[in-house]
Amino acid sequence: MFAERSYIDPDPDPLGRLLQERAAEGQGVIDLTASNPTQAGLRYDAATILGALGDPRALTYAPAPCGLPAARRAVAYYYRHRGVALEPARVLLTASTSEAYAAIFKLLGDPGEEILIPRPGYPLLSHLARFEGLRPVAYPARYREGLGWSLDLDVLEALVSPATRAVVAVSPNNPTGAYLKPQELAALDTLCARHGLALIVDEVFADYPAARGNARGYTVAGRTRALTFVLSGLSKVVGLPQVKLGWMAVGGEEALAQEACARLETLLDFYLSVGAPVQHAVGRLLGLGKGLRGQIQARLAANAGFLERRLSGGTGLRLLVREGGWYAVVAMDAPGGDERLLELVRRDRVLVHPGHFYGFDRPGCVVLSLLTPEATFRRGVEHLVARCGKI
Ligand SMILES: Cc1ncc(COP(=O)(O)O)c(C=O)c1O
Incomplete structure (x- = not known):
């Protein structure tokens, strides 16, 4: 009946399913994937x-x-x-x-x-x-x-x-x-x-x-x-x-x-x-645009700066070189990246995107949205370091 092109696999991997469940719960989650600017605490005229x-x-x-x-x-x-x-x-x-x-x-x-x-x-x-x-x-x-x-x-x-x-x-x-x-x-x-x-x-x-x-x-x-x-x-x-x-x-x-x-x-x-x-x-x-971009740039810079400082000094997590945009990619040195991410989402209720959603070849990559409000971002990163960094 339907065209093959209209079929999208509804059954994402275990991490994808867990992320969907957690996101649906809404309350109590620390969302480091959010990239909707209209719900990011920016001031609009x-x-x-x-x-x-x-x-x-x-x-x-x-x-x-x-x-x-x-x-x-x-x-x-x-x-x-x-x-x-x-x-x-x-x-x-x-x-x-x-x-x-x-x-x-x-x-x-x-x-x-x-x-x-x-x-x-x-x-x-x-x-x-x-x-x-x-x-x-x-x-x-x-x-x-x-x-x-x-x-x-x-x-x-x-x-x-x-x-x-x-x-x-x-x-x-x-x-x-x-x-x-x-x-x-x-x-x-x-x-x-x-x-x-x-x-x-x-x-x-x-x-x-x-x-x-x-x-x-x-x-x-x-x-x-x-x-x-x-x-x-x-x-x-x-x-x-x-x-x-x-x-x-x-x-x-x-x-x-x-x-x-x-x-x-x-x-x-x-x-x-x-x-x-x-x-x-x-x-x-x-x-x-200039005013809004200024606010967004300030948010991106504050979160990226915090991330860089927090990950330095042997945490076992590295911020990959980033030239622009709204996202940061963090690489884990420790093995078992996806299992750790599962625990981060399941136990700590922190939402992040695993690198394989974006086709990263290297395992243990995490994508974070730098548009996240700063206090939430910091809390989420602390959990990320504790759960996915060096033990
Ligand atoms: C690289 C890229 N292109 C296009 C879009 C979609 O833009 P639009 O909302 O104008 O369709 C996005 C949305 O996140 C994006 O990341």
């Missing part, structure tokens, strides 16, 4: 947000497949602040970044064709590819102690087959926090151009570098020759996932980019899924 969303122009339905011109200009203006002059005509709006992926996958691949996605990486990507009938193929990143993550471009290229349609890069990656380095981008661009592949770069966390000056404002938009889609949205840029606005900036070789935009316009016209209120509000919402 409610009057401005609601005022912007209440613009009376939203009472008129004026269908525009790629988004209203003023809304597209507002997004292009956000990139201007990051040092890139984008044509608003090359900015296409969607209801979320996930929806932008779906549209691009429909544009590029026929059923059975392949998309290269990062590993470790954001677990949703393989589902998004499958839902469009495409086969996700994971390419690995390499971790070197003290140096951090880098792409293994030889391995990536060896995975390119006649069925490959695109390479997805997430910069900074979720959850490793690794930015795409300029030399990696140049190599990926060349590789994509050589093999006739599109490059999709997800920059939802690009505004959150770990260190001042590190990759600040760096965007791939406007920097490539291969057909490129740079994705982002209001979820992370202004901490408003519920208003539902994402976008893609289409770049690369002129004729290809033009045809991609024309085809996407036709495709998006069948859905018209972006609401009028958010399109009329986006300029003002992006204007609030």
Whole structure:
């Protein structure tokens, strides 16, 4: 009766089941996985947000497949602040970044064709590819102690087959926090151009570098020759996932980019899924972004600083090199990582994500959300050290 692509295994591993049970209990758990900014104790300017969303122009339905011109200009203006002059005509709006992926996958691949996605990486990507009938193929990143993550471009290229349609890069990656380095981008661009592949770069966390000056404002938009889609949205840029606005900036070789935009316009016209209120509000919402990002950055920095200090000095736990984003990865030296995590969740009621959710090869990795309110984060980390550190 049902399509194979609509099947998701409902039976996660024992840790996954336990996490679901504990999360459902709600009370009394210490949640170090939470990444919903609207429930993280941040201060939102409610009057401005609601005022912007209440613009009376939203009472008129004026269908525009790629988004209203003023809304597209507002997004292009956000990139201007990051040092890139984008044509608003090359900015296409969607209801979320996930929806932008779906549209691009429909544009590029026929059923059975392949998309290269990062590993470790954001677990949703393989589902998004499958839902469009495409086969996700994971390419690995390499971790070197003290140096951090880098792409293994030889391995990536060896995975390119006649069925490959695109390479997805997430910069900074979720959850490793690794930015795409300029030399990696140049190599990926060349590789994509050589093999006739599109490059999709997800920059939802690009505004959150770990260190001042590190990759600040760096965007791939406007920097490539291969057909490129740079994705982002209001979820992370202004901490408003519920208003539902994402976008893609289409770049690369002129004729290809033009045809991609024309085809996407036709495709998006069948859905018209972006609401009028958010399109009329986006300029003002992006204007609030700096303040919200400042609060989020302060939270991320405080939690990352605490984690680094707490794990130093022979705890048997190491914070992996992190360049940005909302997450931290902790590696355990002690054996039996997943059993210890089970105990951490079962007995201490601390929710964390095990590395294997994200495709980490090395056992004993834990992913923590740095967006967690600071007091909760500290309590959770104390339990983590006691349960999973050196004994
Ligand atoms: C890497 C990455 N891309 C995209 C998204 C989804 O963004 P949106 O809410 O705009 O669909 C997320 C959400 O956490 C993410 O981590």
